[in-house]
Amino acid sequence: MEPNIEKRTMRKISWRITPFIMLLYFVAYIDRVNIGMAGLTMRGDLGLTASMFGFGAGIFFWGYFFFEVPSNIALHKFGARVWIARVMVTWGLVSGGMAFVEGPTSFYVMRFLLGAAEAGFFPGIILYISYWFPARHRAGVTSFFMAAAPLSTAIGSPITAGLLKMHGVMGLNGWQWIFIIEAIPALILAVVVLFYMTDKPEKARWLKDDERTWIVDAMKAESASKAGTAKHSIVAGLTNPRVLVLAFVYFGTSAGLYTMGIWAPQIIKQLGVSNMAVGWLNAIPPLVSVVAMVLWSRHSDRTGERTWHVVLACLAAVIGLVVAASANSIIGLIAALTLVNIGISCAKPALWSMPTMFLSGAAAATGIATINSIGNLGGFAGPAMIGWIKKTTGSYAGGLYFVAALLVLSAVLTLLLARSQKPQLSAGEALAD
Template sequence: MQADIEKRTLRRISWRIVPFIMLLYFIAYIDRVNIGFAALTMKTDLGFTASILGFGAGIFFWGYFLFEVPSNIVLHKVGARLWIARVMLTWGLISAGMAFVQGPTSFYIVRFLLGAAEAGFFPGIILYLSYWFPARHRAGVTAFFMAAAPISTALGSPLSAALLEMHGVMGLAGWQWMFIVEAIPAVILGVVVFFYMTDRPEQATWLKEDERAWLVREMSQEAASKRHHGDHSVLRGLADPRVLALALIYFGTSAGLYTLGIWAPQIIKQLGVSSITVGFLNAIPPIVSVIAMVLWSRHSDRTGERTWHVILACVAAAVGLVVAASANSIVGLVAALTLVNIGISCAKPPLWTMPTAFLSGAAAATGIATINSIGNLGGFAGPAMIGWIKDQTGSFAGGLYFVAGLLVLSAVLTLVLATSQKSKVTASNATAH
């Protein structure tokens, strides 16, 4: 009977929550990385170098970094419904403002403001999922949510390339139309969020009474279990050494993710293909990675193993970047970028189950936001270094090697964290006996 209620409840909340948050992240990710396609023509119109593009694309994450933790604390206090609606409305309006940048300074300012506006969305959703899904089911659910990023690349690449063809319509450049059109869904969905989302299981009138009772009891027991094992204050979420370690691990995966999102179109373009062809070729790797990510995360949930699921994925992505650096054919480059996509996508869901396994309440809100804000600075470091190295050497290779090195470091840190945790548990058991 209990198993039947659990199965029914999880199915109902999964269908209610997961497709919707996937849609939100789909739009968020398009607005975050569409600069990679805009740059195909924008850099000529505004006279931007690779360094300017890399720095401007990456400065988004400084806005993210500064406002991430405060944003997630506010979400924990006022609820996801109100705060995610605010996030989406402001980022949609600022993203549309990208159409009107005039030079490097306005470019940097708008990208920074976009990061500040969007701060709190991703960790807010990760926190939100911890309110609704028991830990043993969380990697699989997180994988579906995060699948929206590669799916948005797969569908958004051809769309962005097509919008570039609107050059001259009503006196605007194609890249200006791209920013305006792709910002509209964020504004619309910001309104929808306010009426559709439910903050907590206790308020879920769309669940049957026995389903709601089971879920509230299950999540309360899980929170009580974590409280029993230590302090879960805001300070704990900021100061826990495991949080800082996970932030550094996430730094490498973010550098890889945004290297793909921002520079992959131009890396493909240098092989001499049209913008439309770039759009379709850039869609292939993320399609494959979505399938791999879901299967990999389900395996992680089924086995309960997280560490090696992160390590192997990071190493695979690093290998893909090294191969991409020397690829000189379309087939070879797309194959290498596919391996990078698979590795980056597969590493993230099991990684995001780790903080909510030992943090709850305000500590979870601050801990998740800290990991995401520090880790996402990799989204600044990777793209910015690639742009700078490209200007210095005329090649993307050195920058790709740099990001590959960051991913290897993430794999090593994951192993060190797991080993230290195992040593602590062993020592604790020995003391207990």
């Protein structure tokens, strides 16, 4: 077999898959967090207090929690193409329905249903990546996929702010137009998924015969190399101690990510800038974090080190949150929020490279979903606590300190998990077993 077959095959697979899954996550993340920009006027129109808004924004993740594992098992059984398309149709319809909430109760119900509808998408894509990319390529690909989240904030914030100006068009408020218009791409892309996605390498007619043979053999060899130690059953994916620890590590990073996605616009707004200025300023931190994420994950892949790439990134986010809590100028606040975004974004690709190294098959499907469903409850805890503390104290500072503490816990748990793998492995390799 020719020497450069790996390079040629991986280049073709990367160009085929990576931009497309980035586009899907771009749309998914906008529909999750556009509530942050919509809230600039929605809260007043619906009479939502800070605690109501934080609770409703975060309850999305309870829907995720209850339906994530069953959804990922279904994806493993029915294939990514059909299941991802199904997920996108349901979340697109519910996201558009957010335009018609009338008060706290309907707001809570629709956010919960949106989480239930979208459950399975993110872990499904992480599982899908493990079908196509050998472990040594996985963190880099995952970083590009996850870069869609900060990119969606960077690009989507000014657009969403602009949609607020549609207030009064056809008798609807600007925030209603946000949900209606930004739900449409999910419905269109659901159809595209059915025709474009390929479930597994064996079915890839767009690869040459030798390329398809190489990737199939490479993935089989990797699976065989894990046969003695990797867990394969559904129960193993749910109960593996490393899965549960990684879920709590992810809890802290999710609290940070969704605190920024949901509350950053209103934290910026309190310094007295216009809604459109909020949109542009809110775009800066995630834009910078994209570059940092790609470089950091490439370094992680190149060195094979995962633990410290998670720990140092979490600690950077902690510093940013502490500084943001006391920032009283636009420049200082945006600089602090940029550091938070860099830290959170950089932690995730190395973290998500870990579970598929010790799980495969149905165990990988359930393990990834378990990490995501439990971990994403941080997306409830962070925004909800921010809202409650803001209502109680009149300041965002206490909530930001709370989220910083969760990220410290994530860093500590990552180190403890690495230490628990010794003496078989070094701390740098421990979580990449």
